Amino acid sequence: MAEREKVLEIRDLSISFRTEGAKVNAIRGVDLDLYRGETIAIVGESGSGKSVTTKAIMGILAKNGTIDSGTINYTWTDPDGSKHTKDIVKMSEKEIQSEIRGRKIAMVFQDPLTSLNPTMTIGKQVMEPMMYHYGTSKEEAYKKAVELLSEVGITDPEARMKNYPHQLSGGMRQRVVIAIALSCDPYLLICDEPTTALDVTIQAKILELIQDLQKKKDLSVIYITHDLGVVAKVADYVNVMYAGKIIEKGTIDEIFYDPRHPYTWGLLSAMPDLDTDDDELYTIPGSPPNLTKKVQGDAFAPRNAYALNIDLRLEPPMFDVPGSSSHKVASWLMDPRAPKVEMPASLRNRIQKMIKEGVAK
């Protein structure tokens, strides 16, 4: 791995929300790295903080949210070749709005049916960011918008420019959302569950489209998802999030074929599978902790069948998995003094099968 160019470096990010009577510590010390042209996935169940993390990168946290600590260093190269790094946490709202949002970092949202303005033509919505940020003339913006629409696979783009969102199907609308995201030539694309609201046949096409565009434009992509199927298809690196922390990270092969954290085991076991022998789909028992209270020890411990005594008292640090530079796990099971624990046998069988079939790329 010779020249990996770092785009995004998040260190010790903590975010809390003020709600009525309580403070919710939604993000508790997240570290994240993203390199040029690579794709990372943030996986976790609802409320694990994956969306909040990306909203912080975009500077669009809800009004009651505050960044308590940490840095989000964003690096870009100007057309003249000069490199710049800025900490988004320290930037003012005005600076983020005019320099970062939509321009250097763009976002694709979950529900294409509601994320386009219903009273504005497709053309206007695609043309708007470039006219706004770069002062592109109307004629030029029109030309570029038509190009973009055909690039994202919309047939007869000239006619579509005049259409309103309700005249397009869900898949088409998501393509428009992607075209909008790409309109200002961003470096980083954040996809927040981009296929969750679409039907399965369209899902694969949208994922392929994002991958194609990523290669063509050398984009870095962050996927937020709870769908491990999506992760397997698109990601280079996976970050598993639980209760506001990243509890395991590694390459796609490391996470799918050699998971170490009991929570990751649970997630993989809970993946639906056609040829499994079990009658019932596995679910992780219990529910995520209440983050208004201070978490004592490992947040996952109460749901963890493999929990050690220390898990209830002390939060585990990030352990490096021996023999890998990328695979890291936050679990006391990784401590050399811990008893040796194996993943469940059914999961082991499943992984063996996956390796044979090559599910991950």
Added chain:
Amino acid sequence: MDKSMLKYIGKRILISIVTLFVILSILFLMTRLLPGTPFNSEKMSPEQMEVVKAKYGLDKPVIVQFGNYLKNMVKGDFGLSYVLYKDQGVADIVMPRAKISFIYGIAATALGTIVGMLLGIIAALKRNTIWDTIATIISVLGVSIPSFVFALLLVIILGVKLPVLPTMYLENDPIVSSIIPVVALSMSVIANVARFTRTEMISVLASDYMTLALAKGLDKKTLIFRHALRNALIPVITVIGPILVNLMTGTMVVESICNVPGLGQILIDSIHSNDYNIIMACSFLYAFMYIAMMLIIDVSYGLIDPRIRLGKGE
């Protein structure tokens, strides 16, 4: 404006004409069913009565009378006044009054809508602050206090205590005379529109497409004026119709308080005296104004919301 839009407007106008015709038929039948005749003088013998009735064509069957009425109406002739303004043309009596009532209604609606929207937008943007509270208080007062109370209050304060405005309608100063009645009438419009605008604006601001617009990196002004406002105003426009009906019933009372020579007073007088043609003309004008308003509202709704304009099958 594209073809489908013109077709839509044409269809709406056609429906409006049919509706007006139905209203007119019912009105005509109802006035003839009212007890008594326009000529209630006890001094008249039955024979004299027949002569007078024959003079105005009231001895013919109702259906023939209606036919004649329609024929004349198309020519712009609304008949003669039987009682109030003996033998004067109704059109000449009613039209100048209708003009005043109409202008008051429009002015009050326009003023109320503009002020109400501003108030609603401010309340939504400054949610849960003192501005929001002030707007809410104004809304509650405006909805719960009838317009004639406002009219009386304004007359007392601005007309009597610190006499800056006339308490009565002045023939030679119609604009100044209109301030009190128009402001009084607009209060309920302000209240209703402010309330709806606030609710709509809040739900629009929380919508996904606003998050996407935010993620585009647009500034606050662009977000609100280009993306939020239009979407918030669509539902508000629909409530202006019902608000206008309220306003029209309100005009009658307010007109009589401020002594405005509008439609209200003459309509009430004509009902008392069975002055058929004046009742018909006034009621028809109220119906016409209402339907015209609804038409304008529906068309503007279509102009603002492309989902309505294009209808099905496109």
